[in-house]
Amino acid sequence: MRLSKNFVPTLKEVPSDAVIPSHVLMIRAGMIRMVSAGIYSFLPLGYKIVQKIIDIIREEMNAIGGQEFHFPGLNPKEIWDQTGRVEAFGDILFHIKNREYVLAPTHEEIVAFHAKGAVTSYKDLPQIWYQIQTKFRNEPRPRSGVIRGRQFIMKDAYTLDKDFEGLDYGYSLHDQAYRKIFDRCGLKYFVVGASSGAMGGSKSEEFMVRSDAGEDTIAYCENCGYAANVEVAQSVSQKAPRHSESKSYYEIPTPNVKSIDELCAFLKIDEHETAKSRIYIHDGKPVLVLMLGNDEVNETKLQSMLGGQVRPGHPEELKEITGADAGSIGPIGFKHKIIADTLLKDANNLYSGANKNDFHIGGIDLKRDAPSIEYFDLRTVESGEKCVNCNSNLEVFKAIELGHIFKLGTKYSEALGVNYLDVNGKEHPIVMGSYGIGVERIFACFIEQNFDEKGIIWKKPLAPFDIHLIALNMKNETIARSADQLYYELIAEGYEVLYDDRLDLSAGFKFNDADLLGMPVQVIVGEKNLKDGNVEVKTRSNHEKQVVELSKLNIKLKEIL
RNA sequence: CGGGGUGUAGCGUAGCCCGGCUAGCGCGCCUGGUUUGGGACCAGGAGGUCGUAGGUUCGAAUCCUACCACCCCGACCA
Numbered sequence: 001m002r003l004s005k006n007f008v009p010t011l012k013e014v015p016s017d018a019v020i021p022s023h024v025l026m027i028r029a030g031m032i033r034m035v036s037a038g039i040y041s042f043l044p045l046g047y048k049i050v051q052k053i054i055d056i057i058r059e060e061m062n063a064i065g066g067q068e069f070h071f072p073g074l075n076p077k078e079i080w081d082q083t084g085r086v087e088a089f090g091d092i093l094f095h096i097k098n099r100e101y102v103l104a105p106t107h108e109e110i111v112a113f114h115a116k117g118a119v120t121s122y123k124d125l126p127q128i129w130y131q132i133q134t135k136f137r138n139e140p141r142p143r144s145g146v147i148r149g150r151q152f153i154m155k156d157a158y159t160l161d162k163d164f165e166g167l168d169y170g171y172s173l174h175d176q177a178y179r180k181i182f183d184r185c186g187l188k189y190f191v192v193g194a195s196s197g198a199m200g201g202s203k204s205e206e207f208m209v210r211s212d213a214g215e216d217t218i219a220y221c222e223n224c225g226y227a228a229n230v231e232v233a234q235s236v237s238q239k240a241p242r243h244s245e246s247k248s249y250y251e252i253p254t255p256n257v258k259s260i261d262e263l264c265a266f267l268k269i270d271e272h273e274t275a276k277s278r279i280y281i282h283d284g285k286p287v288l289v290l291m292l293g294n295d296e297v298n299e300t301k302l303q304s305m306l307g308g309q310v311r312p313g314h315p316e317e318l319k320e321i322t323g324a325d326a327g328s329i330g331p332i333g334f335k336h337k338i339i340a341d342t343l344l345k346d347a348n349n350l351y352s353g354a355n356k357n358d359f360h361i362g363g364i365d366l367k368r369d370a371p372s373i374e375y376f377d378l379r380t381v382e383s384g385e386k387c388v389n390c391n392s393n394l395e396v397f398k399a400i401e402l403g404h405i406f407k408l409g410t411k412y413s414e415a416l417g418v419n420y421l422d423v424n425g426k427e428h429p430i431v432m433g434s435y436g437i438g439v440e441r442i443f444a445c446f447i448e449q450n451f452d453e454k455g456i457i458w459k460k461p462l463a464p465f466d467i468h469l470i471a472l473n474m475k476n477e478t479i480a481r482s483a484d485q486l487y488y489e490l491i492a493e494g495y496e497v498l499y500d501d502r503l504d505l506s507a508g509f510k511f512n513d514a515d516l517l518g519m520p521v522q523v524i525v526g527e528k529n530l531k532d533g534n535v536e537v538k539t540r541s542n543h544e545k546q547v548v549e550l551s552k553l554n555i556k557l558k559e560i561l
Numbered sequence: 562c563g564g565g566g567u568g569u570a571g572c573g574u575a576g577c578c579c580g581g582c583u584a585g586c587g588c589g590c591c592u593g594g595u596u597u598g599g600g601a602c603c604a605g606g607a608g609g610u611c612g613u614a615g616g617u618u619c620g621a622a623u624c625c626u627a628c629c630a631c632c633c634c635g636a637c638c639a
Contacts, residue, residue, distance in 0.1 A: 012573090016631095017567095018632095037632090139638075141636090141638095505600090508600050511600080512599070524598080526597090527598085536598085
């Protein structure tokens with residue numbers, strides 16, 4: 001592809017709206033342009049990368065027996081009503097104004113629609129159906145460029161099986177395929193066991209890439225590979241001690257002491273001797289949640305433990321319920337339900353709020369003073385705590401979700417009546433799994449992991465071109481002729497070549513563009529080397545430059561690529 | 562939806578507080594010439610409803626009101 005004739009609008013300056021490196025570089029390299037918030041066009045160079053990613057995904061999906069479909073983006077609303085997902089998606093689902101259609105954010109309904117009445121015998125099963133298409137979600141806040149958009153390309157696959165054993169197998173096929181896909185794309189990723197949530201017993205795994213731009217927070221053990229979303233992650237942490245002698249409790253004046261840190265400083269005690277109180281409202285009733293020291297309440301854990309709706313109490317409510325403001329609340333004299341984190345189990349000689357502003361209570365024995373208290377794992381894991389599997393240090397960081405594989409079960413087949421007949425002529429709902437990959441996220445994550453101050457550093461699998469051929473002075477006829485010839489020869493050798501044949505640009509300009517676009521190898525044709533029959537070969541990843549005889553160029557390229 | 566911020570030429574921005582603008586600068590673009598191994602130089606040139614609407618004023622990019630768009634933080638995230 002000749003740069004002189006193709007649309008690759010590179011930018012020297014950093015676009016003001018872009019924040020994360022991949023977003024900045026995708027715009028600067030002329031790969032994407034924003035049309036509206038969360039809505040992007042892929043320019044030719046960027047679309048070439050999208051195609052490469054899709055090709056890899058398609059190959060691996062076909063390799064496990066996947067059959068590619070093309071589903072409509074426009075869906076009748078009715079079918080979404082039947083599964084109750086118009087309500088479940090809420091504002092995330094785009095609605096068409098002048099007809100009863102919605103824009104599909106995913107395609108379980110359509111898959112079930114096609115399976116219904118058509119996949120009717122156990123002999124028809126299993127099936128793996130997939131598509132690689134645009135999805136629509138009315139994200140309240142699109143961000144990070146192409147990573148969270150209102151319109152995005154997703155590969156989603158669905159397995160149809162006669163039973164859960166079949167589902168297990170289909171799931172494991174996808175697990176393997178996903179690892180191959182992300183490996184081939186050259187990504188550093190890890191796999192997180194996600195919560196089974198409301199699906200109960202079903203398994204779900206997320207493929208994640210570590211990134212500050214991520215929207216999930218992950219606890220990860222480098223030693224044994226334990227990885228979990230902090231919403232469900234567990235750790236080994238020091239318990240509050242139970243002393244042999246239990247003091248009786250007593251009130252302490254603590255003027256202006258609000259936080260645990262202030263309390264510890266004021267009383268010269270350790271935070272392991274304190275219990276922090278948080279008030280939550282659960283189904284309209286107050287619940288006191290006691291945490292050890294400065295531990296944070298994990299609201300996801302709390303919610304799944306209590307069930308129903310949970311929210312933190314408002315400041316006015318706290319006063320009304322406890323008689324004190326936040327910072328002086330505690331278990332002694334609290335009249336409603338109390339639950340506590342397991343680290344506090346049976347602890348004594350504790351300090352906590354007195355439910356009276358500017359007072360705390362010491363000498364609390366939870367076993368004695370709050371006997372009806374129940375204990376649960378309610379804390380949020382923090383960096384440096386110990387892994388529950390191997391006792392190594394856990395690290396907590398942000399990550400981007402690239403893919404998710406999920407055992408759906410019979411939720412959709414039951415809702416839509418998608419049944420098959422078994423050997424005995426008995427009817428059963430088809431068992432489904434669903435498996436997604438964000439195509440743009442692979443694109444963006446690769447860049448997040450492979451760039452330097454000059455630009456992107458592609459590796460061969462996703463690189464839009466293998467070679468960036470640079471002719472330094474196209475007005476010099478010898479150079480122009482040699483570079484043209486080289487261009488055709490390299491293509492004939494089977495390389496994908498981006499050819500900078502622009503007439504007026506200075507050498508530095510071309511070099512910088514080449515570094516920005518980031519093809520794995522640059523071949524530079526300039527007067528200096530060409531007069532001796534040489535060209536320069538630069539490897540983008542390590543900036544290594546070598547002068548190579550034209551006759552030996554092909555051998556050199558094979559070495560690098 | 563809450564908090565903060567920004568909107569001026571294709572991109573990046575100055576001017577806004579304290580009204581006087583015929584709106585400045587850099588990059589890019591066009592023409593001619595010189596240049597060609599790390600974002601060249603000279604000369605000439607095109608390009609703006611100053612986000613939109615309304616208001617205040619002799620006069621508005623500048624002050625006021627509403628709306629819209631975009632960014633960041635938070636909430637939300639199947």
